[in-house]
Amino acid sequence: MASDKELSDFLKSVEKRAFKRALYAVRDEDAALDIVQDTMIRLAEKYVDRPAAELPLLFQRILSNATMDWFRRRKVRQAVVRNFSDFEGPDGDDFDILETLQALGGSLASESAADSVSRAQILLAIEAEVAQLPGRQREAFLLRYWEELDVAETAEAMGCSEGSVKTHCSRAVHALAKALQTKGITL
Amino acid sequence: MNNLTISPPTAAPFSRQPAALDALQARFALRVAARLTERSQGLEADVGERLRFAREKALEQARASRAASASRPVGATAAGALLLGRTGSGWWMKLASVLPALALVAGLLLIQQSQTDEQVSAAAEIDAALLADDLPPIAYSDAGFAEFLKTPRE
Numbered sequence: 001m002a003s004d005k006e007l008s009d010f011l012k013s014v015e016k017r018a019f020k021r022a023l024y025a026v027r028d029e030d031a032a033l034d035i036v037q038d039t040m041i042r043l044a045e046k047y048v049d050r051p052a053a054e055l056p057l058l059f060q061r062i063l064s065n066a067t068m069d070w071f072r073r074r075k076v077r078q079a080v081v082r083n084f085s086d087f088e089g090p091d092g093d094d095f096d097i098l099e100t101l102q103a104l105g106g107s108l109a110s111e112s113a114a115d116s117v118s119r120a121q122i123l124l125a126i127e128a129e130v131a132q133l134p135g136r137q138r139e140a141f142l143l144r145y146w147e148e149l150d151v152a153e154t155a156e157a158m159g160c161s162e163g164s165v166k167t168h169c170s171r172a173v174h175a176l177a178k179a180l181q182t183k184g185i186t187l
Numbered sequence: 188m189n190n191l192t193i194s195p196p197t198a199a200p201f202s203r204q205p206a207a208l209d210a211l212q213a214r215f216a217l218r219v220a221a222r223l224t225e226r227s228q229g230l231e232a233d234v235g236e237r238l239r240f241a242r243e244k245a246l247e248q249a250r251a252s253r254a255a256s257a258s259r260p261v262g263a264t265a266a267g268a269l270l271l272g273r274t275g276s277g278w279w280m281k282l283a284s285v286l287p288a289l290a291l292v293a294g295l296l297l298i299q300q301s302q303t304d305e306q307v308s309a310a311a312e313i314d315a316a317l318l319a320d321d322l323p324p325i326a327y328s329d330a331g332f333a334e335f336l337k338t339p340r341e
């Protein structure tokens with residue numbers, strides 16, 4: 001059973017990322033804060049008897065469900081379709097993910113965007129690109145690389161197969177790399 | 188202010204193998220995630236305050252849940268479990284649920300055996316009576332004798 005301190009420390013460590021995840025999905029700051037609060041309370045109410053090690057995955061699942069509940073309550077059909085559609089096809093251009101990733105990884109370092117654009121603006125641009133990803137891709141990407149869940153845990157949190165997680169992550173990386181390259185942003 | 192530029196990845200040329208691409212994707216994704224973390228640290232004060240409030244409410248809820256589960260009467264729980272038949276190990280529970288069915292099958296077999304014995308016994312009695320009679324059994328198939336039996340005796 002997680003102690004008060006363990007629960008508090010866990011919530012403190014995850015709350016900002018959770019807020020951002022919810023914000024990317026619902027695009028409304030107040031709603032995102034409500035979702036995070038609901039998530040925290042649901043976790044504390046129903047899973048307080050679970051060991052501390054289980055809290056991260058439980059929290060992510062509850063957060064995903066709370067976000068879905070928000071969409072259901074609002075009945076914003078368009079938002080749901082926009083955030084959960086996975087049917088975007090290839091663009092058909094000659095974009096090369098490998099070359100782009102290598103370039104973004106540092107080959108353009110000599111012409112760093114930080115020279116001309118402020119760091120805050122770059123971070124904002126990166127965040128905007130992440131927010132623009134399709135919902136499932138963004139969720140998979142954030143759970144996998146931001147929350148640092150493994151593929152199996154991400155699949156469990158998202159309620160899909162591990163293969164789907166890999167596909168979503170790959171597409172998300174592909175889209176981000178392309179978008180950042182277009183903006184001349186290096187990492 | 189720190190520079191966003193990160194030292195280039197290994198200079199060795201990447202072959203177009205899935206493993207190399209996966210590694211490159213993962214490294215890129217982790218860099219993006221690091222930027223997101225950096226960005227999330229700069230939340231506005233009121234957002235931070237609301238998150239702190241939410242966290243405290245959750246902790247209060249956790250304490251209430253713990254207190255509720257601790258004060259739950261153990262006897263009532265055990266009695267409820269007993270009524271629902273949820274005590275004991277699973278193997279014994281399965282055995283106990285199978286026993287009535289076994290008893291029913293055994294009872295039906297006994298009844299069938301008893302009825303068969305009765306039928307055999309009745310048939311044996313009829314056979315014995317026929318054989319012990321002075322009149323041979325074949326006489327009953329004789330049409331004249333049958334007519335004789337139907338004729339009222341004076």
